[in-house]
Amino acid sequence: MSGAGIPRxxxxxxxxxxxxxxxxxxxxxxxxxxxxxxxLGENGSGKSTLSRIICGITRPDAGGIEWDGRAVSFANAxxxxxxxxxxxxxxxxxxxxxxxxxNIQLALPRAAGGGxxxxxxxxxxxxxxxxxxxxxQVATLSAGERQRVEIVRCxxxxxxxxxxxxxxxxxxxxxxxxxxxxLRQLAGEGVSILFISHKLxxxxxxxxxxxxxxxxxxxxxxxxxxxxxxxLLRMMLGEDPATxxxxxxxxxxxxxxxxxxxxPADDPFGTSLRDIDLRLHAGEILGLAGISGNGQRELxxxxxxxxxxxxxxxxxxxxECAQLPVAARxxxxxxxxxxxxxxxxxxxxxxxxxxxxxTGARHxxxxxxxxxxxxxxxxxxxxxERWGVRGGxxxxxxxxxxxxxxxxxxxxREVGLSPRVLVVAQPTWGVDAxxxxxxxxxxxxxxxxxxxxxxxxxxxxxxxxxxxxxAVINHGRISAAQPAAATSLQGLGELMSAGTFTRG
Amino acid sequence: MSLxxxxxxxxxxxxxxxxxxxxxxxxxVAERAGVLNLxxxxxxxxxxxxxxxxxxxxxxxxxxxLAGALAGLVMSLxxxxxxxxxxxxxxxxxxxxxxxxxxxxxxxxxxxAGLPGxxxxxxxxxxxxxxxxxxxxxFRYDAAVYGSLLLVxxxxxxxxxxxxxxxxxxxxxxxxxxxALGHPVTALRWGxxxxxxxxxxxxxxxxxxxxxxxxxxxxxxxxxxIALALVVFAIWKPWRVLxxxxxxxxxxxxxxxxQALGIAVPGEFLSMLPYLATILVLVLICRNPRLLRLNQPxxxxxxxxxxx
Numbered sequence: 001m002s003g004a005g006i007p008r009x010x011x012x013x014x015x016x017x018x019x020x021x022x023x024x025x026x027x028x029x030x031x032x033x034x035x036x037x038x039x040l041g042e043n044g045s046g047k048s049t050l051s052r053i054i055c056g057i058t059r060p061d062a063g064g065i066e067w068d069g070r071a072v073s074f075a076n077a078x079x080x081x082x083x084x085x086x087x088x089x090x091x092x093x094x095x096x097x098x099x100x101x102x103n104i105q106l107a108l109p110r111a112a113g114g115g116x117x118x119x120x121x122x123x124x125x126x127x128x129x130x131x132x133x134x135x136x137q138v139a140t141l142s143a144g145e146r147q148r149v150e151i152v153r154c155x156x157x158x159x160x161x162x163x164x165x166x167x168x169x170x171x172x173x174x175x176x177x178x179x180x181x182x183l184r185q186l187a188g189e190g191v192s193i194l195f196i197s198h199k200l201x202x203x204x205x206x207x208x209x210x211x212x213x214x215x216x217x218x219x220x221x222x223x224x225x226x227x228x229x230x231x232l233l234r235m236m237l238g239e240d241p242a243t244x245x246x247x248x249x250x251x252x253x254x255x256x257x258x259x260x261x262x263x264p265a266d267d268p269f270g271t272s273l274r275d276i277d278l279r280l281h282a283g284e285i286l287g288l289a290g291i292s293g294n295g296q297r298e299l300x301x302x303x304x305x306x307x308x309x310x311x312x313x314x315x316x317x318x319x320e321c322a323q324l325p326v327a328a329r330x331x332x333x334x335x336x337x338x339x340x341x342x343x344x345x346x347x348x349x350x351x352x353x354x355x356x357x358x359t360g361a362r363h364x365x366x367x368x369x370x371x372x373x374x375x376x377x378x379x380x381x382x383x384x385e386r387w388g389v390r391g392g393x394x395x396x397x398x399x400x401x402x403x404x405x406x407x408x409x410x411x412x413r414e415v416g417l418s419p420r421v422l423v424v425a426q427p428t429w430g431v432d433a434x435x436x437x438x439x440x441x442x443x444x445x446x447x448x449x450x451x452x453x454x455x456x457x458x459x460x461x462x463x464x465x466x467x468x469x470x471a472v473i474n475h476g477r478i479s480a481a482q483p484a485a486a487t488s489l490q491g492l493g494e495l496m497s498a499g500t501f502t503r504g
Numbered sequence: 505m506s507l508x509x510x511x512x513x514x515x516x517x518x519x520x521x522x523x524x525x526x527x528x529x530x531x532x533v534a535e536r537a538g539v540l541n542l543x544x545x546x547x548x549x550x551x552x553x554x555x556x557x558x559x560x561x562x563x564x565x566x567x568x569x570l571a572g573a574l575a576g577l578v579m580s581l582x583x584x585x586x587x588x589x590x591x592x593x594x595x596x597x598x599x600x601x602x603x604x605x606x607x608x609x610x611x612x613x614x615x616x617a618g619l620p621g622x623x624x625x626x627x628x629x630x631x632x633x634x635x636x637x638x639x640x641x642x643f644r645y646d647a648a649v650y651g652s653l654l655l656v657x658x659x660x661x662x663x664x665x666x667x668x669x670x671x672x673x674x675x676x677x678x679x680x681x682x683x684a685l686g687h688p689v690t691a692l693r694w695g696x697x698x699x700x701x702x703x704x705x706x707x708x709x710x711x712x713x714x715x716x717x718x719x720x721x722x723x724x725x726x727x728x729x730i731a732l733a734l735v736v737f738a739i740w741k742p743w744r745v746l747x748x749x750x751x752x753x754x755x756x757x758x759x760x761x762x763q764a765l766g767i768a769v770p771g772e773f774l775s776m777l778p779y780l781a782t783i784l785v786l787v788l789i790c791r792n793p794r795l796l797r798l799n800q801p802x803x804x805x806x807x808x809x810x811x812x
Contacts, residue, residue, distance in 0.1 A: 057684050078686025093681040095674050097798055105667070106674050107685050139798065 006069040008033045008161055008192045009054070009085075014063035016049055020392065023049040024060070025216040031161065031192045036183065038203040038224060039196045041213035042236055042432040043404030044390045047196045050213070051165050054194070055087040056080030078109065086154030088164045094138045094146055101134035104153045124155050128182045144175040151182065161192045168202055180206050198236070198432045200229050212236055237434045246444060246466060252282030255333075255421045255452035256303070256316045263302050263310035271295040271476045273302060273310070278471065278478050280421065280452040285443060286481060287467030288456045289492050292426075295476035296456050297339070300425050303454075304336045305329045317420055331362065333420030337411050337427060339456075341403065345410040348399035352389075353380040355398050356413055363417050383412040387438070404431040411439050415446050422446060425456040440466050460492060472496055511640050513757055518649060519715060521746075521753030523548070523707040523724075525652040527731035528738070528745040529659055530576075530703025535735055536663060537696035538676035540805035542598025543583055544704050545728025546605020550575040551708025553609040556719040559622045568622070569648070569709045576705020577698055579605055584697045588690055591807050602728065610721040621717035624648060624710075648710050653746075655703070660742040672696060676801030679808035689808055704728070726779070733782045737789060739799040748785075755781050 011029040015022070023046045031037045041047045052058040054065075056074030065072055067083055074080045094103050101118055108117075118134045125132045130148040138146065147167060154162055162183075168176045183193055183206065197203055203210060204224045212220040212235040220235035256279070263273040273295050280286045290296060301307040302314065305326035314322040316332050338344040346355045357365050357376050365376045380394035387408045391401040398406060407427070414422060424443065428436035443453050443466055456473075457463050463470055464484055471481035472495040479495050527544050534541050541547075554575035559568030583601050586592045624646040627633070632643040663669035672692055675682045679689045711727070712719055730752055738744035755778035763771045790796065 055684075076686050077684050081686060087684075089684075093678075093684050095677040095681060096802065097677055098670075098674065102670055102674075106670060106682070106687070109686075137798075 005032065007031060007066070008035075008068060010066040011050075011054070012064045012066070014050065014053060014060045014065075016053060016058065016060050018049075022216050024053070026063070027213070027216075027218055029211050029218070031194060033160075033192055034187050034190045035209060036187050036193045036195060036207045038207035038210035039194055039213065040198065040200075040203060040210050040224075040232065040236055042198060042434055044215075044402040045213040045236070046216040047213055048165060048402075049216075051087065051163050051194070051196055054080070054161075054163055055085055081107075081157055082109075084158065084160035086157055086159030086162045088147065088150045088154060088162070088167055094149060096137075096139040098138060099134065100132055100136050100138060100141075100149050103138055103149055104134070104156060107153045108156055120156060121152060124152050128152075128155065128185060129178060130182060147175075147179070151179075155186075159191060161194065162186065163194045163196070165196045166198075167195070168197070168199065176202070200224070200232055200433075203232075204229075214238055233433065236432075246285075246468075247448070249283050249448065249468075251284040251468065252450065254279050254315075254318075255282050256280050256454075257313070258315075259313040261302070261310055261312035261314055261322075263298060263307065265298060266307065271298055273298050274476045275312070276478045278481070280454055282420065282452050283447055283450050284468045285447050285453045285455060285466050287463035287470040287484065288454060288473055288478070289460055289463055289470060290456075290458070290473035290496055292458055294473050296425060296473060298476070299473065299478075300336070300338060300423060300456065303423055304334070304338075327362075330359070335359070335414040335417050335419035335422045337407075337414050337422070337424040339425040339429070341406050341410060342399060346398040346406060349397060351380075351395050351397055352384065352392075352401075352409060353377045353394040355409075356380040356383065356394075359413060359417060379416070383409060383416060387412040387442075404435045407431050408435055408439065411442065415442050418449070419446075419451055421452050421454070423454045423456070427455060427457065428459065428462060436462075460489060464489070507637070511637070513754075513761065514641060515645070516757045517750060517754040518645065519753075520756045521749035522649050522652050523710045523715060523727055524731050524734060524749035524752060525656065525746055526707030526710060527704045527728060528734040528749060529652075529655055529742060530700035530707075531731055532735045532738065532740060532742060532745055533659060533663075533672075533703075534696045534700035535804055536676045536740060536801055537672050537693045538679060538801050538803040538806065538808070539587065539693050539697050539700075540594045540598065541580065541583055541601070541697060541700055542595060542732065543579065543601025543605065543728075544700075544731050545724055545726070546602040547576040547579045547701050547704035548708035548711065548724045548728045548731075549605045549609040549722070550579050551705030552712040552723050553613045553616070553708075553719060554705070555709030556621055556712040557613075557616060559713055560616070560619060565622055565624055565713060568713055569706060572705045572709025572712075573702040574705065576701040576703070576708065578701075580697050580701020580704070583701070584694050587807065588693050588697065591809050594805050594807070606722060613719050613721065616719045617721065619719065621719065622713060623717040624714040646714055648706075648714060656742050656746050663742065673801070676803055679803050679806075683808075683810060690810070693808075704731075707731070730779070730782060733786055737782070737785050739789065739795060740801065741799070751785075752778055752782065 007030045009031045011027060014024050014027040016024040027050060039047050039050065049058060053060050056077045056079055072083065101121060104121060105117055121132065121134045130152055132148055132152060138149065167179060187193055195203065195207055207224055210222050210224045211218055212232065214236060222232065224232060258276045258278045261273065261276045265272045271294060302310060305324055308323055310322055313320060316329055316334055319332060321329055342348045353376050356379050357371060360379060365372055365379065377394045383389065384393065389405050389409045391405045401409065411427060427439050431439065443455065447453055455463065455466060467484045469481040470484050470487050470492065472479040472492060474496060527548055531541060531544055551572035555568040555572035558571035559565050579601060583597060586597045587594050626644045626646050629643050633639050663673065671687050675687065675689050675692050683689050708724060711723055734745050734748040737748045759774040759777050762774050
């Protein structure tokens, strides 16, 4: 399809700078009608900035945009949409308290609400296999349904270019397949698609052309169907990807132990923990598999001390601590990397140095109640350098970092405390391949240094890569942990999706 | 208690509630757009003084109300300049506006304290006003009371039945998303703030021309704050502002009558009751976080400035 004819969109020399960071540096990109074009790159490589420029939300400092062969510049997002550019955002751009139909109405210039719109929504959702109830409130929808709202919203504007920013990061495998079906159907009708991702297997399955970005520059163009993964990775990373190695190691004494532990849910949509037996040893990584929403959140809160109480026994390094507050547990050598980076793992509006202080205050950063600012900055700088955190120095705000870089910083901060027990939830969610590998390696290093690590993840490949033993959480119960070598992918899958299971 | 006495209580309640309906409704619109303007008290005081001065110096009551609305508008534009244009903190700026409005009206109003004011006359509707019971109960209010009811209906209709209202609610929910969809976030917020200012001014005007036709320093006596609480009480729904205002108005009237009847409770305690009731109701409302979460504008009080 590509090759001949006038490109639908052509970018020439697009540059954009944020403070000290050159987010985009002279980017050229050409998309043909009906082409499914991948924009590949690590986190922080400038993909999101480029997509915001294409959609008219951000203005480039330099460079030109051509649409159907004519030079254009967008005053705002509405102007880009007028031309036929539709965007599906990474973090859904929806209004929680409004209904599906209202959300869609807001994106259509001058559209009236009511029955006619409802009908159009139903028509489009049927045609492209995107089932939706226009009357439902967005707050009640799942991630997959929200994305459908975004896509239907774009489709009603009859787009000629659809930009999708990391569209699969919150979808189940089945939802990803049906999304791809829809996108192929659209491309067949002549709609151009810009698919922004760092997941190579998805890009290879869907896209006929790829532009690779690294540190704000184009580092290569390729046909992902005929180019090897290793080669694409090299363009993205600039080097060969590292692999990490799990060396057998004799586990030590138990660093935490739950016996017959139960905790009722504290909110109507939560999961109660039921009769949990789980033990983690020093020098061991225990993987906890499970589909999210099966009690992982509650387990983390019960271990960290954010929720106290519950029946049964909860021991950390031998101390009974079901009633101990967070600070007392951290004093015992407990550390946590929660699933939510902004707001729980880090305070968005505080600098990285201040975020270091949050968990480091009792580890030498505060003396007699006074903060040692120099030491705090120094430690933050150390984490930033050792982990290659991009996006600014110790004074940068946590909210300014991309998801992957912030995650590297938070894991680095917690691992740096040399905890005896580290709990990490979804350590590599939304983190690119290079950073994910680095994070896993550091978890292994901590294990080899004698720490116990509980890794809670939905990514089974990841769990097999790092875990000594693996258990499954389902409906608030946890299966008996098995050595990873004796566990099969299929067996885990069955435990994860079973209605309930009897504990072995 | 005679029927006439009950009717008098009811009508007094409606009159006492009307300034709150105006001010609360205006604040509701501003908050639906995501702007928290704590300067309601200051805007009401400005409106009250402007309306009083305009009406007693020969302008008449209609001009008085216009002057009240204008004074509230000017104050709200000052607030808009600071928060929407210069990006200052809404809470701090609103508090400053209340203090400023209180001081300014006290200073400019010095020569007007104690002067006899012009009172807003009740309407005489043919047939309707002469009905037994229903006449005095429903059809003998002044024009502003009926105007406030129409405003409640109008605001409710615009907010929930028109595209303008939908966009306004969207802006209050997430200005970033609304901006990404190409809606004029800042312009809408300006509009909502100005509307809120005009209505607060009208509420003040009603105070100094109908509730107590006079000017006194601090005449609003905390009603601006009650109006703010009413918006939360109403979980940002116009019709509930009206009921909340009646509830508070009723408490005010009852405690006045209780004092007049000489019930053996200190008058100061009775004067506290309406405010105590407000706190109690707010506590009860907050016991249902889900209700609040679904109705409270998510971006309330947050500064939005477009990246350039």
